[in-house]
Amino acid sequence: MLESWRWYGPLDRIGLEEIAQTGAHGIVTALHEVPYGEVWTREAIAARKGLIASSRLDLAWNVVESLPVHERIKRGEGDLSSLFANYRQSLANLAAEGITTICYNFMPLLDWTRTELESPVAGGGTCLRFEAVHICALDLFMLEREGAEDDHPPELRARARAWFEASDKAARDRLTHAIMAGLPGAYDRYDIPALRAALTLYEGIDADALRANYARFLKEVVPVAQELGMRLCVHPDDPPRDILGLPRIVSDEDDIAWILDCLPVPENGLTLCSGSLGANPQNDVPAIAARFAERIHFAHLRNVAKDPDGSFEEAAHLAGDTDMVALVAVLLAEERRRRDQGRRDAQIPFRPDHGHALLSDLGRDTHPGYPLIGRMRGLAELRGVIKALSHENVGWG
Known part of the structure; x- marks a missing residue:
């Protein structure tokens, strides 16, 4: 598995030199400064890619998170031809710069939500x-x-x-x-x-209407991803439940099955986020990963601890309610299957997702959920799990 790290670019208080010290090599980032719906130009992509590579820290931009979907597309509002064209052009520009794994979400209005x-x-x-x-x-x-x-x-x-x-x-x-x-x-x-x-603006848009708009999005952009050799991977809803009257349609195993069956091609894939899916008491995250393993192109590994009333909080990466060791074992097994097929893209990029703010993280004012020390702790723990599960000699003596 390819160790990666989310970086907010020039907006981030954590520098590339610090990321390199965590041991991660892949950078997960986006052009956050570009307004939703506008084209990511090849020049801007190349500049961000060059900024990462010029650090001489053995870092490379390997995953886009996220190439955002405009709210009008989610609502199915008006003439969307220019928005779809811009999205396809952004994909083409990313592919031209060699960046081919694209994480996105289809959550109406709000992204991840915490109180x-x-x-x-x-x-x-x-x-x-x-x-x-x-x-x-x-x-x-x-x-x-x-x-x-x-x-x-x-x-x-x-x-x-x-x-x-x-x-x-x-x-x-x-x-x-x-x-x-x-x-x-x-x-x-x-x-x-x-x-x-x-x-x-979302009044009258229920889950069925949102699914219809999502299906249209997939049909507009996935064929271009196929032509470009790209992988699109949807991020689950966070939290995986309707919120403030907004429908959520990427919340459980049935939702994911519907999405992947909508266009049953590898380019229409999944970001396996163990924390988002894990916040739904009905979700068996390792089982979901096993069912859809061949369509997982990117993974967010984190854990949550749930309360009976629907509340939850971020747990340490190896604590919480999801069996992280079992989940990592599923992902490693999928990597072995891909290698056995001779695929050059067998390795699944992952990043340690939301960490606890610890030690010098406190008061540093990084992006919420994205501290340095807490995520580095998570990465170290996950690295140990991966190493142990990958070791050929599990016995001692």
Whole structure:
């Protein structure tokens, strides 16, 4: 497996020299400064690629995360021909620079969503947390979304009201800030009125409508990926549940099967995110990985610990509710299968996803969920699992 590291480019407070010291060689990045829907020019791609390579640190841009899908495409709104053309041109420009693995998502409006960015963990440090009571309070009492009561059980609604009535403006502002933190790079953030207005644009779009728009997207771009020798790999919803009235359609095994069957070709693939899928109590992540192994082109390895009310938080990479050793074993077995077929692309790139903020991470103000020390700890733990599972002589003596 190819050790990789997410880097936000010039926006990132973690430098390439520091990344090199983690032992990772692949860089997962994007042109976050380019507005959604515009073409990634070959010149801009080459400049970012050159910036990474010129470091002389044995680093290379190996995965794009993400080439974003415009919200109008997700909504199926108006004449989309220019947006599809721009997406295809960006793919062509990336392929011309030798970057052929493209992670993207089809989450409406919001990317990964958390309600707390600095939740304390045992022994010190902090983690990202999704608190069901807080998202319920936001939905019912801050956004005052019509129909929100039907999406939350009575006991949770009562707890949310109690939190809201006891909260002050600072607490509510922190919650709004945390929700917005999942939007990548230099992207517009919303206050409550703006978020309320943005949500209205999705009124009338249910899961079936969103699937139809997604199928159209795939049919518009996957054939070009086939021509270019690229791999598109969708990222699961995070969290894997409807949120704020927005439908989510990449949340479980059945969703993934529908997507991969929509265009059953290798170029229509999956980013296996163990944390996103692991937040759904119904998901057996190693089993999902085994079922779709041949279509996994990229992996995010992290872990979560879930609560009965739907809350969850980022756990240490080898802790939490997902059997990470079993999951890595599935990915290594798939790599062996690919090597046996003589494939040159047998190696699966992976990155240690969201880590705890530890030691000198605290107060450094890196992108939420993307500290240096916490992710390096995760990478070291995963490296040990991979090494142990790959060792031919499992016995001693």
